[in-house]
Amino acid sequence: MNNGNEERKLQGTDANVLEVLRAARLELEALLRQRAEITRQIGTVKQAIIGLATVFGGPALQSAVLDLMDHRTTTRQSGFTRACRYILTEANRPLNSSEMCEELRKKFPEVVSRHKDPTASVTTVLNRLVAYGEAVPSKDSHGRRAWRWVADENWIGVPPIPGPPPQRIEMEN
DSSP states (O other), X not given: OOHHHHHHHHHTSOHHHHHHHHHHHHHHHXXXXXHHHHHHHXXXXXXXXXXXXXXXXXXXXXXXXXXXXXXXXXXXXXXXXXXXXXXXXXXXXXEEHHHHHHHHHHHOHHHHTTOSSXXXXXXXXXXXXXXXXXXEEEEOTTSOEEEEXXXXXXXXXXXXXXXXXXXXXXXXX
């Protein structure tokens, strides 16, 4: 596609059409910013729910929380992404793909067992979560790529709720 041709075409376009396009672009940009903020707020609420379920509930409540966190109905198995979200929201620091796999094997072994290369699958899911605005990439102490859940700025610095160590969770498909 040649940008010079596009510019020439736009120059010959009615000023009203250009104004409508400009207004639509500005509205789209504003909506995308709002979506990113809403996604951050959703992540914060999800972290709070997971923390409360971990402290005050048993495996049954944790399973119900997982259902609440990802209530989409699909024909494909969405347990892997849901499990990655859960691990990331529960973590108190950025995790690299190896650490994510280790946590997944501890808490969701049946989900991990369906993947030929869990590290590649984790990396793909984490990159998607970044694209969705749910996670942000960073570097760990060894310079490897790591990811952390996006939290609402109002909650940054608030200490996590202490509680018993998390238990292994059975997920339905």
